[in-house]
Amino acid sequence: MTDERPPGLVLRPATGSPYRFDPGALCLELLATGGPGPYARHEVLHRPADLGGWLRQSRLGLPADAVRTSDEQLTGIRTLRDALWRLSATRARGGAPGLLDGPGAAGPAADHAVLNRAAALPPLAPQIAPDGTAAPPLPGDGDQLASTVARDAIALLTGPYADRIRECGGHDCYLIFVDTSRPGRRRWCSMERCGNRHKVRALRARREQGEE
Numbered sequence: 001m002t003d004e005r006p007p008g009l010v011l012r013p014a015t016g017s018p019y020r021f022d023p024g025a026l027c028l029e030l031l032a033t034g035g036p037g038p039y040a041r042h043e044v045l046h047r048p049a050d051l052g053g054w055l056r057q058s059r060l061g062l063p064a065d066a067v068r069t070s071d072e073q074l075t076g077i078r079t080l081r082d083a084l085w086r087l088s089a090t091r092a093r094g095g096a097p098g099l100l101d102g103p104g105a106a107g108p109a110a111d112h113a114v115l116n117r118a119a120a121l122p123p124l125a126p127q128i129a130p131d132g133t134a135a136p137p138l139p140g141d142g143d144q145l146a147s148t149v150a151r152d153a154i155a156l157l158t159g160p161y162a163d164r165i166r167e168c169g170g171h172d173c174y175l176i177f178v179d180t181s182r183p184g185r186r187r188w189c190s191m192e193r194c195g196n197r198h199k200v201r202a203l204r205a206r207r208e209q210g211e212e
Helices: 026-033 037-042 048-057 071-092 108-119 142-158 191-211
Strands: 009-011 019-021 165-167 176-178
Touching: 009 026, 009 048, 019 191, 026 048, 026 071, 026 142, 026 176, 048 071, 048 142, 071 108, 071 142, 071 165, 071 176, 108 142
Parallel strands: none
Antiparallel strands: 009 019, 165 176
16 A cells, blocks of 8 residues: 655645645644644644645545544644644744744743643554555544644654755745755755745846846
């Protein structure tokens, strides 16, 4: 059983064409659903059923109805996501404060506690397919989903790629990804989106300089 779909989420910006964004980790995929502070305007998880689209696109590859989530559990998932936003954004900036460190920010210790509480619960149960490859996990509930994401986040933040958590280099893009490439030189959320826009701006700048 092999999933031929390329990794990552298909994002549909307000302007421009849809593009595929692979943040490199399950926990960072959750950040695309909204967030704290200025990212609240992008919120898509308003009710439990809203998780369905993310579940299908995420690395979990689960059907929309595979995770039974209550309103309370959804609130917990959003709280986990917001804590992860702050922690990963701070790591991406080398520890420097940023957009999410306003009066409502709880601080790293409180955000770590959010991850730890979620990770302490049983996660979604993994499965192996008949051909020996990884299969989607068994259906579960919102707490199990939160635990699975939190465990992935802790492994990332404490693992060998922790120093490769980065913010997109686009001038108006704040998407977070982990660079798992061998060279370690990834700059963009997607070459299809921000990488191409950078090339176009650079070409336009060179042409304008040539006309002077």
